[in-house]
Amino acid sequence: MDAVVLFGRGVSNAVIAKRLRVTERSVQRWRKAWRENGPAALRSKGPMCRPKISPSQFKALEAELDKGPVAHGWPDQTWTLARIQNVIGRRLHQRLSIAAVYQTMRRGGWSRQAPARRALERDEAAASGWVKDVWPHVE
Structure with a gap:
């Protein structure tokens, strides 16, 4: 959610990537999702890996x-x-x-x-x- 604040301030992808220690490509994907669906699009959906055994x-x-x-x-x-x-x-x-x-x-x-x-x-x-x-x- 730190990226959302920085998007609102108009900070470049390169600066956000460096500050959050992620790739610029990740920031590009986040920015696109944010533009299309707002901050809710960047909320965590939980861990990617679900238990394999019920x-x-x-x-x-x-x-x-x-x-x-x-x-x-x-x-x-x-x-x-x-x-x-x-x-x-x-x-x-x-x-x-x-x-x-x-x-x-x-x-x-x-x-x-x-x-x-x-x-x-x-x-x-x-x-x-x-x-x-x-x-x-x-x-």
């Missing part, structure tokens, strides 16, 4: 995750982003990137957690190195 699909995903990784064929009780991605693909028939899985889990109230200390009987050869991507459910 709330009902997320509930179904949570039900699957609550069964645990062993129920889905993995040998241990560790949820990694790749494993969650696999469950989403199999159960919801959607392909999400690892980054999208991370964002989906964060939006759903899940947090990434790692063990507070190393177990004495830890088998270094069996440790996968993916501990930082563990997703236990936060109640």
Whole structure:
């Protein structure tokens, strides 16, 4: 909305672009929209990216995750982003990137957690190195 004030003052696109740290092309598009539809045309319409999984699909995903990784064929009780991605693909028939899985889990109230200390009987050869991507459910 800072651009609207500057448009009203007759400030050039180059000066607005420099002041707002955007490209001149963006300022040109904004100015055109402002001329055609007024300041309301420049109001935010929200984020461009919408969640790829609906709330009902997320509930179904949570039900699957609550069964645990062993129920889905993995040998241990560790949820990694790749494993969650696999469950989403199999159960919801959607392909999400690892980054999208991370964002989906964060939006759903899940947090990434790692063990507070190393177990004495830890088998270094069996440790996968993916501990930082563990997703236990936060109640």
